[in-house]
Amino acid sequence: MTAVAARDLTSPIKPASGGKPSVGRFSVGRTLKYALLLFFLLVVLIPVYVLVITSFKGAGDASPARAWNLPQVWTLENWQTAWDTLAPAIGRTFQMVIPAAIISSFLGSLNGFVLARWRFRGADLVFTLILFGMFIPYQAVIIPLSKLVVDIGLPNGVPTLIFLHVVYGLPITTLIFRNYYQSIPHELIEAARIDGAGMLRTYYSVVLPISIPSFVVVLIWQFTSAWNDFLFAVFFSSSQNGPVTVALNNLANGAMLQNYGVSMAGALLASFPTLIVYILLGKYFIGGLMSGSVKG
Amino acid sequence: MFRKIRHWGPPVLLISPTLLLLGVFVYGLLAVNFKTSVTDAHDAARSVGDAPTTFVGLRNYFDLLGNADFQHSLRNLVLYTVVFLVGTMAFGFLWAWLLDRRVRFEGIFRSIYLFPMAVSFIASGVVWRWLLNSNQGEQALGLNRLFQMVGLGFLQNNWWNNVNTGIAAIAIPAIWQLSGYVMALFLAGFRGIPEELREAGRMDGATEWKLYRHVIFPQLSPVALSAVIIVGHMSLKAFDLIMSISKPANYQTKVPAVDMYVLKSSFDYANAAAVGSILLIIVGVLIVPYLIHNHREGKS
Numbered sequence: 001m002t003a004v005a006a007r008d009l010t011s012p013i014k015p016a017s018g019g020k021p022s023v024g025r026f027s028v029g030r031t032l033k034y035a036l037l038l039f040f041l042l043v044v045l046i047p048v049y050v051l052v053i054t055s056f057k058g059a060g061d062a063s064p065a066r067a068w069n070l071p072q073v074w075t076l077e078n079w080q081t082a083w084d085t086l087a088p089a090i091g092r093t094f095q096m097v098i099p100a101a102i103i104s105s106f107l108g109s110l111n112g113f114v115l116a117r118w119r120f121r122g123a124d125l126v127f128t129l130i131l132f133g134m135f136i137p138y139q140a141v142i143i144p145l146s147k148l149v150v151d152i153g154l155p156n157g158v159p160t161l162i163f164l165h166v167v168y169g170l171p172i173t174t175l176i177f178r179n180y181y182q183s184i185p186h187e188l189i190e191a192a193r194i195d196g197a198g199m200l201r202t203y204y205s206v207v208l209p210i211s212i213p214s215f216v217v218v219l220i221w222q223f224t225s226a227w228n229d230f231l232f233a234v235f236f237s238s239s240q241n242g243p244v245t246v247a248l249n250n251l252a253n254g255a256m257l258q259n260y261g262v263s264m265a266g267a268l269l270a271s272f273p274t275l276i277v278y279i280l281l282g283k284y285f286i287g288g289l290m291s292g293s294v295k296g
Numbered sequence: 297m298f299r300k301i302r303h304w305g306p307p308v309l310l311i312s313p314t315l316l317l318l319g320v321f322v323y324g325l326l327a328v329n330f331k332t333s334v335t336d337a338h339d340a341a342r343s344v345g346d347a348p349t350t351f352v353g354l355r356n357y358f359d360l361l362g363n364a365d366f367q368h369s370l371r372n373l374v375l376y377t378v379v380f381l382v383g384t385m386a387f388g389f390l391w392a393w394l395l396d397r398r399v400r401f402e403g404i405f406r407s408i409y410l411f412p413m414a415v416s417f418i419a420s421g422v423v424w425r426w427l428l429n430s431n432q433g434e435q436a437l438g439l440n441r442l443f444q445m446v447g448l449g450f451l452q453n454n455w456w457n458n459v460n461t462g463i464a465a466i467a468i469p470a471i472w473q474l475s476g477y478v479m480a481l482f483l484a485g486f487r488g489i490p491e492e493l494r495e496a497g498r499m500d501g502a503t504e505w506k507l508y509r510h511v512i513f514p515q516l517s518p519v520a521l522s523a524v525i526i527v528g529h530m531s532l533k534a535f536d537l538i539m540s541i542s543k544p545a546n547y548q549t550k551v552p553a554v555d556m557y558v559l560k561s562s563f564d565y566a567n568a569a570a571v572g573s574i575l576l577i578i579v580g581v582l583i584v585p586y587l588i589h590n591h592r593e594g595k596s
Binding site for chain 1: 304306307310311313314315317318321322323325326328329332387391394395396397398399402405406407408409410411412413414415416417418419420421422423424425426427431434435436437438441442445472476477480481483484487488529532533535536539540543552553556557560565568569571572573575576579583584587588590591
């Protein structure tokens, strides 16, 4: 009941008003609209077509004249090469992304709860100062950061990157949870307080159980952004100990003779995990996107 | 006293790790970075602390801003941002507008328009480097080849290899990736406009255009502002896509974020830090007023 009353994170886009789309009514305007929608759909899918056909083309099929044609012979060679090169990095990316997403979601939830519910003077200012961390260009911290992580004793590669994704993920996770918790009816928490529950107790027994949707949103958001991150990865890891973005960039831009087939198979491999999440849990993904617009 | 601790203790305890971490890793490091940027740490020995550095004031900033190469980066950044912003806002708005009113298969259109957002710039850069390949004629690949095939051969160009406008070509994949996001924002905006408002406008005999001009656009302006801020700040930090499609050393596509990478790689930490701080100021000019605006609204 209460979960329904809370702000619905998972469907920030309401369905169109005015009932079902009318079927069978023909008009020039409607036809033009669908033609345009279909045209843009195809344009958006062009890179996908190119990725797929090129990744299945053999070495002898690389003639520029046939660049847009389907493969003459469909082969898995490129996929095999790309997989052999990227598999270890893909494994490391999972090792990095899963703990990073879980830890930063949990911290974000605690922060969001505190900032949404415990009003103190300057709470909004604290929140704004936290938010600022989301927008800074990381280029402005990387020079001292690279020294600091060495001083702390974090090894290059996965451990450093987990730490960085947690720390620099705090603003966005705090933001999403705070907005969500502010929409929970206040009476719910008051009731727990009157029953004598302390803050931690209230969080654990009242707030946490109704936070599942926002946890899904935040986990997906953090999973996707850490998976796709290149900036931290290129400064704090190498293709031997880093995530798949660095390995893929090396594969595609490396000394090896430019082989588009292999790089495109690699690009698809590197994108599957986030694409699968997007396809299966798209509505939660959109929930995260929308909360990026600060006020949510 | 005890009651006070009971009241304040838990929230302070819960939030202090975050405040400490962000205090150090955001604000502390921004300050240290600035400190490095006003030294002469231009080589490996002085950058890693093996040799003493000297305070040089804002000289690195003046040198950078007076340097034609860096001015080119700033100019590229402006061009990239303008093309990226105009492109995403135009497509995002158009798609949202097309989808707003009772479209069949809306979910499918929406999902496909938005899917590039789930892909990394590094992965999409692989295919866009092929699409934006500068070969022409017999050797043409990608879009140049496509132009030939559909009889628009005159449109062939060298894309990101053009010294003056190459960076605008890199904005094309960025538009491809982010337009769906802007669409989602606008669509939520459209759907947030109460139907009664439109009805009232129509009752008053407003034409479609007037309805948009006086009812719908004003209602959408907060969404548009959010979109500009989000896309704008992403654009100012442009890095991944350029690294993936072009090369860091390529003059035609360099921007400050790429310069910072090159400077750090060559152990010129002072200038790398200065470029970082310059980027911070540029992003800050966009973001700080927005955050203050939201902060004030949150209060009232």
